[in-house]
Amino acid sequence: MSQLNAHNLTLAYENALIIEGMELTIPDGKITALVGPNGCGKSTLLRGISRLLKPRGGNVLLESQDIWKLPTKELAKRLGILPQGPVAPEGLTVHELVAQGRYPHQSWLQQWSPEDERITHEALEITNVTEFADRPVDTLSGGQRQRAWIAMTLAQDSDIILLDEPTTFLDLAYQIEVLDLLHELNVERGKTIVMVLHDLNQACRYADYLIAIRGGQINAQGEPSLVVTENLVREVFGIDCKIIPDPVTNTPLVVPVGKARKGRLHLPSLNGKHAEPVQNP
């Protein structure tokens, strides 16, 4: 039995029904990626299973307990959520941000403890932001900033970490940096990670389990190499593609067909002429 699952889950915003009667099981100790086109309901689903959005119907269970019936801090100790594009208040330092991750472990009686300090430091170490600990979050690069936020979620010390598009708005190098970090957390710390990802190829590379969503329904789910087919991509994303093995990881690599530059492979532009450095006059 999985720790985190949903039964007959219905999620809606005011009068827009996003997800209806969904059954969902998140595999333990794995990286799960939620993929699908814009507006398919993947972010809404993540909000639903992290208690940011109250279900219209059905329920979300964590170890057979309804997450809406758990005390808020109790849930936060077991399940962390990093929303999309969080913005730290101007001047907040990395250490102060990460220390906030200890919030669910504190109360009126139990204030800041050596244990909190130790775990905060560990989170800074793991995410490799210790050297920026006293710098304001808003002065860091995109990748460093996202690592600091992940450190905060890590300091929460939950078994499950949910992330909504953790790589959006980041340069490619930072995207890889963040995904590598999450992979490391999964492999070395045994964290269950669930993330919404925009890039299907990154999802194939980093996820053990992939859930493809379209129109508020799960279209396919399973190991990426088994579920990602040309058919699935056409059905879910509405695009024709070729799927080849990723030369680095051997996971499926989705190459959209599209219309641009088709057949140009044979043009002389790739025979090296244009690649030569242009001499300055």
Add this chain to the structure above:
Amino acid sequence: MTAQAKPISKNTTRILGSRALLLPGLVIGIILLILCLLWSITLGAADINTQTVYDALFAFDETSFQHLIIQTVRLPRVLAGVIVGAALAVSGAIMQGLTRNPLADSGILGINSGAAFAVVMAVFLLGNPPLSTYAFFGFIGAGVAAILVYALGSMGRGGTTPLKLTLAGVILSAFVSAFTTAILLGDQETLDKIRFWTAGSLAGREMPLVLQTAPYILVGLFGSLVISRQITTISLGEDVAKGLGQNTAWVRGIAAIMVILLAGGAVALAGPIGFVGLIVPHVVRFIVGVDYRWVVPYSAVLGAILVTVADVGARIIIRPQELPVGVMMAFVGAPFFIWLARWKVKR
């Protein structure tokens, strides 16, 4: 990166970069405040020296005219300045943290105007309401204005945003102030009673009014200190705070009550004084950072200093006449805020 550049465990972006300096800094602030109070209390139409001030406070002689002036005119005035300054600054700090809006302030979000309108309305309708009811009407006005601005600011797609909230506040403020002005223009009697008050003034505050309002403001200040840790967490954003296990609706509710007590009480006592809640928290964050357990007490002390000094300025700038302190705050506040905004943009 060189090896010797490594031990940078000091935060250079705030004045008190080390936590060890925070408490001494606060003590220095309190001493500075006391000095400002003494300065303020010795100033006035009658020349009263420091020794007499001391005697009036600690060895009161009711046959002395000078002692009477100190006790019935000047002391209530400086006390009013302290609690109004502290209340406005702390309410501004709480609102800025809660709404993640650097422009949040009880003046800009329409709460001061709402409180002022309710008090003017009460004076207009009831003639001469007892002093103890001023604070009550202040809270009603502040509360209704806060609810209206929040409702206006969260309409439409995307819920509440800082910009929408600010616009809603400015609109409500303009709208309500127009009504306040209309009442005052149409009714000479009400105007005479509270003309100075509507510009924000500490002149003529009598001890009973100060004592009637002070308990509410003290509750507001204490409550703000108690929830200050929660404000730091919610200032990371609603979703992050919820994810950390915070009951954000509860925190918002309590914080709103504190803001209403503070802003409503301050307006009931001194009228709508702007800029204090806007400027002080910015200066404080520049000194101590964004941990609200420190932002709140520092704001209280600096807010009290600012209003006290502004009131001194209001009394000496066009002597023997005096300006309402609210006007004085606008003189100081507007350029200061522009400077602050420019400096922040440059960073």
